[in-house]
Amino acid sequence: MGYCEVDPIHDKRKLRTWRHLDIMQFSTLLKCQQPRIRCQQHGVQTVSAPWAGKHSRFTLLLENLAVRVLQAAGKVKDAAKLLKRNWHQINAIKARAVKRGLERRLAEPEKQFRTGHNYITT
Numbered sequence: 001m002g003y004c005e006v007d008p009i010h011d012k013r014k015l016r017t018w019r020h021l022d023i024m025q026f027s028t029l030l031k032c033q034q035p036r037i038r039c040q041q042h043g044v045q046t047v048s049a050p051w052a053g054k055h056s057r058f059t060l061l062l063e064n065l066a067v068r069v070l071q072a073a074g075k076v077k078d079a080a081k082l083l084k085r086n087w088h089q090i091n092a093i094k095a096r097a098v099k100r101g102l103e104r105r106l107a108e109p110e111k112q113f114r115t116g117h118n119y120i121t122t
Contacts, residue, residue: 009035010036013033013036017031018049030052030059034047034048035047056096058093069082
């Protein structure tokens with residue numbers, strides 16, 4: 001959501017829960033009622049949670065750990081077992097990570113090693 005003039009809080013959404021990194025082998029859950037604001041330009045919108053991605057029930061820190069475990073394990077099944085999550089949850093985290101990586105790749109211009117040189121990307 002871009003910067004715009006907003007009116008006070010419109011209302012609050014129902015309580016949502018995000019799974020966070022374990023603390024001393026205890027599971028940690030973040031719970032929050034996200035406020036919705038009324039923007040004159042964009043209408044009523046939910047304020048995004050800074051600790052989680054859109055449509056995710058996991059914090060960004062947990063997703064980062066899951067991606068690193070996936071890279072080391074090589075298989076979604078093995079990573080799911082280590083993280084004590086099911087295959088579908090780990091696969092969804094992987095899909096969001098790939099989407100973020102592709103968005104970053106498209107946003108960054110190609111860099112040249114030396115100016116005046118032309119490069120071909122295959």
